[in-house]
Amino acid sequence: MGRIQLNQVQKKFGDVEVIPPLDLEINDGEFVVFVGPSGCGKSTLLRLIAGLEDTTAGHIEIDGDDATMLPPAKRGLAMVFQSYALYPHMSVRKNIAFPMRMAKIPQEEQDRRISSAAKALNLTDYLDRRPGQLSGGQRQRVAIGRAIVREPAAFLFDEPLSNLDAALRVGMRMEISELHKKLATTMVYVTHDQVEAMTMADKIVVLHAGVIEQVGSPLELYRNPRNLFVAGFIGSPKMNFVEGPEAAKHDAQTIGIRPEHIDVSTTEGTWQGTVGVAEHLGSDTFIHIHGIPGCDPMTVRASGEMSVVHGDTVYLTPRADQIHRFDAQGLRIG
Amino acid sequence: MATQQSRSAARLMMAPAVILLLGWMLVPLIMTLWFSFRKYLPLRGGDQGWVGLENYARFISSSSFWPAVQTTLIIVGGVLIITVAFGIVLALLLDQPMWGQGVVRILVIAPFFVMPTVSALVWKNMFMDPVNGILAHLWKFFGAEPVQWLSQESLQSIVMIVSWQWLPFATLILLTAVQSLDSEQLEAAEMDGAPFLKRFWFIILPHLSRAITIVILIQTIFLLSIFAEIFVTTGGAFGTRTLTYLIFQRVLESQNVGLGSAGGVYAIILANIVALFLMRIVGKNLDT
Ligand SMILES: Nc1ncnc2c1ncn2[C@@H]1O[C@H](COP(=O)(O)OP(=O)(O)OP(=O)(O)O)[C@@H](O)[C@H]1O
Ligand SMILES: [Mg+2]
Numbered sequence: 001m002g003r004i005q006l007n008q009v010q011k012k013f014g015d016v017e018v019i020p021p022l023d024l025e026i027n028d029g030e031f032v033v034f035v036g037p038s039g040c041g042k043s044t045l046l047r048l049i050a051g052l053e054d055t056t057a058g059h060i061e062i063d064g065d066d067a068t069m070l071p072p073a074k075r076g077l078a079m080v081f082q083s084y085a086l087y088p089h090m091s092v093r094k095n096i097a098f099p100m101r102m103a104k105i106p107q108e109e110q111d112r113r114i115s116s117a118a119k120a121l122n123l124t125d126y127l128d129r130r131p132g133q134l135s136g137g138q139r140q141r142v143a144i145g146r147a148i149v150r151e152p153a154a155f156l157f158d159e160p161l162s163n164l165d166a167a168l169r170v171g172m173r174m175e176i177s178e179l180h181k182k183l184a185t186t187m188v189y190v191t192h193d194q195v196e197a198m199t200m201a202d203k204i205v206v207l208h209a210g211v212i213e214q215v216g217s218p219l220e221l222y223r224n225p226r227n228l229f230v231a232g233f234i235g236s237p238k239m240n241f242v243e244g245p246e247a248a249k250h251d252a253q254t255i256g257i258r259p260e261h262i263d264v265s266t267t268e269g270t271w272q273g274t275v276g277v278a279e280h281l282g283s284d285t286f287i288h289i290h291g292i293p294g295c296d297p298m299t300v301r302a303s304g305e306m307s308v309v310h311g312d313t314v315y316l317t318p319r320a321d322q323i324h325r326f327d328a329q330g331l332r333i334g
Numbered sequence: 335m336a337t338q339q340s341r342s343a344a345r346l347m348m349a350p351a352v353i354l355l356l357g358w359m360l361v362p363l364i365m366t367l368w369f370s371f372r373k374y375l376p377l378r379g380g381d382q383g384w385v386g387l388e389n390y391a392r393f394i395s396s397s398s399f400w401p402a403v404q405t406t407l408i409i410v411g412g413v414l415i416i417t418v419a420f421g422i423v424l425a426l427l428l429d430q431p432m433w434g435q436g437v438v439r440i441l442v443i444a445p446f447f448v449m450p451t452v453s454a455l456v457w458k459n460m461f462m463d464p465v466n467g468i469l470a471h472l473w474k475f476f477g478a479e480p481v482q483w484l485s486q487e488s489l490q491s492i493v494m495i496v497s498w499q500w501l502p503f504a505t506l507i508l509l510t511a512v513q514s515l516d517s518e519q520l521e522a523a524e525m526d527g528a529p530f531l532k533r534f535w536f537i538i539l540p541h542l543s544r545a546i547t548i549v550i551l552i553q554t555i556f557l558l559s560i561f562a563e564i565f566v567t568t569g570g571a572f573g574t575r576t577l578t579y580l581i582f583q584r585v586l587e588s589q590n591v592g593l594g595s596a597g598g599v600y601a602i603i604l605a606n607i608v609a610l611f612l613m614r615i616v617g618k619n620l621d622t
Pocket of ligand 1: 013018036037038039040041042043044045192
């Protein structure tokens, strides 16, 4: 079981309110991702759940019991840190065994759990090495192994992949997702990378300056962003925002169109502009177009075959059913 | 990479310093060895020629030799244990955020700047004096009989004085080590269910092991040759005669340079045995 509930949880460092009172519910077995820009309070929120920081006000419930005052060890949660936080003077085996040793689990049971975790994480050959003799990805797996063997009610991850290179990141992303499917344990995952959030999450929590902007499934957030911040944060490349007369035509202060929802043509269309930079990725081409009223530059996603160069004139047509409208407060209309 | 030319130029330029240093160390060492094989009594006939190993035999068979070695080892060992143990505690305390941290840290370091002679005098006259000392007043305040520190508890007193001098050094080195510990490791251990004492034992202490090794090695070098503290307080009486002090007495008080030199060579051997021993136990911490 791993149901976590935050009721009016608030955190202040001195006079600075990092997290204004917020409510959040994390259901058993869910993969929840906290995402937001740097410094928005993601780690702080995770550490509040872990018990590594005291709440200034509010209550945290784990499986229906008030855990606000419980020390971290008593909450039954396991955490994987950004720096992995392995114990450098212990072998991989001892690192993984450490939480079980603290819990005084019998030796045979420890050995059984270690070997099954090592098998699941491809660590069997490295059990007698020190963390210093492992690669970044292997260290990451040791950190996850140390969390798994405790059989926690929920896993907490704080940007676990940010120290890995891009290729390894994609691999580990899949491994963590698969682990979640296999264990079916609640996971709370912090990242500032919206791609990680979109690909892994059952539920995304978008944070901005300590405030929850929106909670929902990845596609919900993609299709129906509640405000300008979420609209701009979710999706890559970023959504284009158009202001002024063009937006007024749609009875909105701002309209937003995703780059993949704009058709490009060299002959005709709603808006006319000139090509700035064209990024050719092979499968797609991202074109930055200047000269569109109310939005400069506008990014569009064209197919990889589209061959335009700097200075070409192009015509853009947004798909009418994919236009997001926002009012003066930045909130979604309709 | 240095070229052939720049390397030979470097060698040439370093030569004066190297030669000076070599001379600095080698000349006294060779002189000590030389005198240790001669009968040399400056006030009673001067240099009277070769005596072979007689000085060595006399020094080691003197009734004060083994007690002096023992005293030396007790002082070194005692001071090491006290400074490392209290150094760790102080380092952990000083690492906590607190009001006036900077001032407190300077105060803790202060004893290190006091000359050994001065600190020994201060301890002897202000703290340990059985009539006027602060400790005597304290004992009287609680209705106890003041302790005659330097005559009854002489060895402990000297260990205390020397520890007081070396504690700042140990604390300072250990503090930098404590500060370099990744706080996420401690948090991970906390989440893994380790209470403070276990965190200390399994995480903090292994992290400090290298710094502790350095403290022990450096202090041992200096502690083997402490002199002023003994000279000022007990003058080698009441079982506080270390090997260094014994050599001093042989050379200056009995005016026997040959015998003292032989003692000097024994001191070198003792220092090497201690160093070897320490390297064996703690030195392995340095390679990991
Ligand atoms: N111990 C602290 N004392 C004071 N302020 C803090 C403390 N820890 C964090 N903060 C502040 O709280 C805010 C949120 O920090 P937090 O570490 O939660 O950000 P984050 O969302 O995890 O960012 P990142 O993606 O860079 O890790 C920041 O503005 C930070 O300066
Ligand atoms: Mg963070």
